[in-house]
Amino acid sequence: MREYLLTLFTTAAVTYLLTAPVRKFAILAGAMPAVRARDVHREPTPRLGGIAMFGGLCAGLLTASHLTHLTFVFDNGSDVKALLSGAGIMWVLGVLDDKWGVDALVKMGGQMVAAGVMVWQGLTVISIPVPGVGSVAVTPMQGTLISVLLVVVMVNAVNFIDGLDGLAAGMVCIAAMAFFLYSYRLWYGYGVEDAAPAALFSAVLIGMCLGFLPHNLHPARIFMGDSGSMLLGLMLAVASISITGRVNPDVVIEEAGSQREAIHALVPIYIPLLLPLTVIALPLADLLLAVVRRTWAGKSPFAADKQHLHHRLLEIGHSHSRAVLIMYFWAALFAFSTVAFSVTDTGRVVVLIGAGLCLLGIVVLLMPRFRPRAPKALQPMVPPRFRDAEEEDAPAPGTAPAGTAGRFSAEDEELLHRLGSTAAGSAGPGGGAGRTGGTQG
Template sequence: MREYLLTMCVTAAVTYLLTGPVRKFAIAAGACPPVRARDVHREPTPRLGGIAMFIGLCAGLLVAEHLSNVGKVFTLSDEPRALLAGATIIWLLGALDDKFGVDALIKLGGQIIAAGVMAWQGLTILWLPVPSVGNVALTPIQSTLLTVTVVVVTINAVNFADGLDGLAAGMVCIAGAAFFLYAYRMWYGHGVEEAAPAALFASILMGMCLGFLPHNMHPARIFMGDSGSMLIGLVLAAGAVTITGQVDPDRVVAHAGSVRSAVHAMIPVYMPLILPLTILAMPMADLVISVVRRTWRGQSPFQADKGHLHHRLLQIGHSHSRAVLIMYFWSALIAFGAVAFSVQSSSLVIVLIIVLLSAVGLVVLLLPRYNPQIPTWAEGVVPPRYRRRLAARPGSNEARRLGFNGSTAVGERHRSVRRNERQKADSRP
């Protein structure tokens, strides 16, 4: 675990430290496109944040290669090298799109090439565990086509989710954390060494996102652009592919004693297929809805619009920060709920907790204007809009002096009164 934490911290540190210089480079290079009609930010913001994330990925792989335990992944398999090759292709394609703009079909072709290169170098799905049938071995053509499909769909799902400040990086970080827990348990908890690359990829992915998030939280100082969103989508897909197609189910069965006990104790036969879907449930749902919506209107599925899930949250009244937190909540609930269910599939407590949290999430989702009353002792750790202050005491003397009647935004009223007082003071002789 310490080596994984070290790899994650190094990746995060390199990404964080390089994002500032990359921002200056993006401004100097002119990678600050004007605000479009579908954008939610108000000022041109530099892109190319994927440069720092890619260098962080390389740093994480370099450090991991020289560690005693994690370094065995590089000697026992070619999957880290396959990931680096595919990541380089997808990052270069995204950087060109951030600077010059690339046609959607060309980007799709580049994504297929990157996924094909990874499959060609060994990062591929070799078999599928099918319920009531068992393990179905795939032919090389079937394996390559399925791998490419999974990678391309995941890349575009993450790319579609990159619409609000900090949204894509945060959701992918949550997905990476859930995937790391599952892969780490498979390796150290049940002796499945083939799960080691997935755990490594997940730790590096978390580091990339954590290092970039401080620069990308609302209001964002830099965007990751396609060079970053497609990159983290590819890394997440690589982890899903390697744990699905490289982990030998027969070894899991041998460790558990029988197929029945393996399924009930670990759910190893079906969970590798289910977990990637649950981790990407929110981006995948957004992707499917967007494609159906645009096709129904007679538009290209790749034509951008303001109909994504995060846009709809803004339309019904949620603030930017709250919309992002809601997406975080549902992503974490689905991803970690699936991981918890894989550990204790027969536990009623886990089901009740998931149902309770889902109810809480629905209440928050349907009440966009509701501001929770935060205790006074917790005001220092919450955003200013949730602090009690004048908003919680509309009848106080200060509120009356400012003319606060409970319906006017106290912040705007306060600024207006202060501005009038300064003007009167300046006009006095």
């Protein structure tokens, strides 16, 4: 566990430290698109946060490669190489989209290429565990199709929920925590070595999210963009694929001691595909609803709109931060309930607790006017921009719009001013004005 924690903290630290210079680079590169009608934020915000995340990913894997109990993950398989190859392709595609924009079909093709490269290097589904039957082998073609489909679904599900400050990073972090507990239990609880890569990838993914969140919480100073959201979705898919079909049920039966005890112990063996879907149940449901909604309206499934689940929470009266916390709550409920069901002796307790939490969540969901405040004694410990828990949608007369405070510092404003002045000065007759307008957003 100590080596996993060291890898996690290293990834988080590198991601956190890289995000600030990446933000400056995004401003200089003009990666700040103008605010669109479907956006929630009120002013242009730099993107390319995925650059910092990719740096954290590389740092975490580099650290793990020098740790005693994790080196075999790099020596006994090609999962790490396949991950880096696919992540590199996905990351480059996301960076291009953040800066210049990429057509939806081209983006889909790039996602399939990244998944295909990983399959070609051996990161593929080789069998599917079926309750009551065991592991059912699949053909190479079937394994390839399942793996590519899983990657594309995961990537787009995470991309769809990246609509509020801190939402995608927080929900993926919760999903990665649940998947880490699942993989770590198989590895150290039942001695299943094939679960070690999934545990490592989950730990690195947690670090990437935790390192980026301080910069991305409302009001966000930088967005992860597609370079970050697609990278996070890929990591979730890789953690799932790396463990699917590689767990031998006979090993668990032997460790459990008896067939009767193994029946419950085998529950986590039979859900390597189900667990990743439950931990992203909300974004997956949002993805399916969006496809149905847009197709029914005669639009392209890739046409953007403002009818996602987080948009609906804002419409019924929840504040920005409160809507994000509600989504966190439901994501954690689905993810950790699934993991808890696989480790308890009886599922009745889990079901009762889950039902009680669902009822609590529904009550909170229907109370958008309630605004909790931190106790006065804790106010000095809360960051200044988060001390006022009561957010207002409309700005006060003569003040900046709500949610924009703290997003741009004086240094950033000076940098933007110099960029605008330089562009305006270099724009000759008939040229340069368009670029200046794009940079300013």
